[in-house]
Amino acid sequence: MNTRLLGQTGLRVSILGLGAGQIGDDQLSDADAGRLLNTALDLGITLIDTARSYGRSEERIGAALRHRRGEFVLSTKVGYGVPGVPDWTSECVRRGIDDALRRLQTDVIDVAHLHSCPADVLLQSGVLDALEEAKSAGKVRAVAYSGENDDLVASILSGRVEVIQLSVNLCDQRGARFMVPAAAAAGIGVIGKRPTANAPWRFRARPEREDEAIYWERWQALGLREEMDPQELALRFSAFVPGAASCITGTAREAHLRRNCAIVERGALPEELRAKVHAAFSAVGARWLGVI
Ligand SMILES: NC(=O)c1ccc[n+]([C@@H]2O[C@H](COP(=O)([O-])OP(=O)(O)OC[C@H]3O[C@@H](n4cnc5c(N)ncnc54)[C@H](OP(=O)(O)O)[C@@H]3O)[C@@H](O)[C@H]2O)c1
Structure with a gap:
């Protein structure tokens, strides 16, 4: 599996990463x-993306x-969901990082995202300060933001995030064609999520889940x-968007993961x-706006 540098973080990632949302499913x-996660590494995948909200994903x-x-x-991603602590506060970020370190059984999170907060919150609530402090304390390697559209632009313009995560796929090209080049030019590492637009070709009829339905249409x-x-x-398409370091495919099926690895080995689409x-x-x- 080929690799690329993730912006200026010094981290190197495989061009196909694993989105571990499905891994958290009960x-x-x-x-x-466990087998799927180990197979991912055996296949040469060296980026695994999870979040506090992905069920049992972090602990697994x-x-x-x-x-x-x-x-x-x-x-991983933080900013919400700590019992007894208001979401999108510096305390929530601090506790979220500590909880994630414990569940992930590690001393350091390489990339810690603020998970889709609005721009006002990002810039005014102290959450970026808390993430920067966690970096200074050696608990985090790179400060990151995950989101879309105007909020994502604000994160890039803030000059304080080292990595962004956004939807990058053929049904969601606003990010791929405008945000990714802008971020790359600013030295920001880019992780593309939903790289197959949730595979809408699987559904004969409009699916019920809202994000899947948007991409299906x-x-x-x-x-x-x-x-x-x-x-x-x-x-x-997604794995070779200029300026993006990696795209994270979501699956809990080994056969699908193997196929996806084989696909990216074929390289970029013909021009x-x-x-x-x-x-x-x-x-x-x-x-069409970016889908969170
Ligand atoms: N930051 C955020 O707010 C955010 C939001 C969404 C996603 N993400 C991240 O991005 C990752 C990927 O996003 P995603 O899972 O929503 O979208 P995706 O990777 O575009 O699509 C995932 C869907 O495609 C199917 N699939 C994968 N490989 C396949 C194959 N070879 N053949 C047929 N179907 C296949 C999977 O089903 P099977 O399980 O059946 O393979 C799964 O339902 C997530 O796991 C997460 O890490 C982040």
Whole structure:
């Protein structure tokens, strides 16, 4: 698996990372989650992204990968959900970091994101100060923000975040074509999330989950179905957006993970096809906002 530097953090990440949202699902056994996480590292994946809100994901990563901690870059998200502490306060960030370190069974979180707070909160509530203090204390390596649209622009302009995470996929090109180059030019590392737009081609009819439904509708409107196998088209687009270091595929299935690794090995889309993906979006998606 090829790797790239994550901005100026000094961290190096595989071009395909694992989004460990699905790993936290209670319907998955601990043993299966552990097997998938170890397989990811065996396949050369060196970025694992989780969050406080992903069910049992953090604790399973800690249990399954504690002995391999030196092999991967660990990313998580904080700012909310600490019992008895108001969300989006410096205390909540401090406690969130300490909780995550314990669950992840590690001494340091490589990339700690503020998880989708609005720009006003980001800039005025002390949450960035708390994250910077955690970095000074050696608990965090890189200060990061995950979000979309105007809030994401504010995070880039603040000059205080070293890594951003945003949706980067063929149904969500606003970020890929404007935010990613701007962030890269500012020396910020970029992690692309939802790299296959939640694989909308899996659903015959409009799915009920709101984010999946938005991408399903966009996918119908883009008219790209005939160009290439959609999973391949999507991943070879997202994994090679100039300026993005890695994209994090979400899956709890080993066969899917192996296939996704094999797909990115094929490299970027041929230029003509990449141009078609851009043109399809320009024709119908100029007003589509980034999906958190
Ligand atoms: N920061 C944020 O606010 C935020 C928001 C969303 C996501 N994320 C991060 O980004 C990661 C990925 O996002 P995501 O999972 O929402 O979107 P995604 O990676 O675009 O799509 C995931 C979906 O694609 C399916 N899939 C994966 N590989 C497949 C394959 N080879 N063939 C068929 N289906 C396949 C998965 O189903 P199976 O499980 O059946 O494989 C899963 O339901 C998350 O895990 C998380 O780490 C962050």
